[in-house]
Amino acid sequence: MWRGHRPFHPGRLHAALEDLTCAAARSRGRFWLADRPENLLAWDAAGGALCVENAGPWLASLPDAAWDLVPAERRVAAALDWHPEHGDRGQYLTFTSPDLDREGLRSLLESCLLTDAEYAAGEAAWRGLSPAFDELLDPVS
Numbered sequence: 230m231w232r233g234h235r236p237f238h239p240g241r242l243h244a245a246l247e248d249l250t251c252a253a254a255r256s257r258g259r260f261w262l263a264d265r266p267e268n269l270l271a272w273d274a275a276g277g278a279l280c281v282e283n284a285g286p287w288l289a290s291l292p293d294a295a296w297d298l299v300p301a302e303r304r305v306a307a308a309l310d311w312h313p314e315h316g317d318r319g320q321y322l323t324f325t326s327p328d329l330d331r332e333g334l335r336s337l338l339e340s341c342l343l344t345d346a347e348y349a350a351g352e353a354a355w356r357g358l359s360p361a362f363d364e365l366l367d368p369v370s
Contacts, residue, residue, distance in 0.1 A: 230258075230321065230322070230323045231320065231321075231322050231323070231324070231334070231335060231338055232319060232320055232321055232322075233319065233320035233338065233339070233342055234312055234314075234315055234318075234319050234320075235320075235342040235343050235348055236261045236262060236263035236266065236318070236342070236343055236355065237260060237261065237262050237263065237320065237341050237342060237343075238263055238341060238342065238343050238344075238347065238358060239262045239263060239264050239265075239358055239359060239360060239361040239362055240358065240359045240361045241340065241341040242262070242341040242361070242362075243361035243362060244361075245337055245338075245340070245341050246279060248337060249274075249279075249334075249337065249338070250274045250277050250278070250279045251277050252324060252326070252329070252330065252333070252334050252337070253274075253324035253325055253326035253329055253334070254275070254276070254325060254326040254327070255274065255275050255324070255325045255326070256272065256273075256274045256275075256322060256323060256324040256325070257271075257272055257273045257274065257322070257323055258271075258272050258320075258321045258322035258323050259271055259272065259284065259320075259321050259322075260272055260320045260321070260322060261287065261318045261319065261320070262362060263343055263347070263352075263355035263356075263358055264355055264356055264357070264358045264359075264360055264362075265362070265366075266287075266290065266318065266352055266355065266356075267286050267287065267290035268283050268284075268285075268286065268287070268366075269283075269284045269285055269286060269287045269318075270282070270283060270284060270362075270366070271283075271284040272322060281362065281365045281366065282366070283366055287316060287317050287318045288303070288304065288307045288316060288317045289315060289316025289317050289318055290316075290318075320338070320342075322338070343355070
């Protein structure tokens with residue numbers, strides 16, 4: 230399992246999708262994009278095909294009154310891994326494959342995170358990053 234606390238840069242992650250989906254026979258998990266800090270995104274890939282979906286809000290983005298509407302199991306799971314700045318937001322991705330290049334995969338994933346300068350710019354600046362995932366998450370009907 231790979232974990233990260235900083236959000237992904239949408240453009241860099243989008244550019245790396247082909248390499249990431251082909252790096253393992255199967256991968257899945259949840260992640261967050263800097264330009265969509267309120268959205269918990271689901272990642273499910275197999276055989277080189279990737280499905281990315283909006284899985285609802287992160288608990289950290291909900292008003293306190295809405296927490297009672299969230300299943301207790303989810304609140305407990307979030308509390309176990311709560312980050313002081315980001316709450317339950319984070320990168321939680323698992324990649325499985327017989328000959329997985331763990332170091333290469335880790336390096337590629339970390340290269341997609343916000344840099345120190347981008348991170349320091351803050352959430353208002355993050356929202357202005359290129360919306361590279363709009364076509365996957367907000368398809369035009």
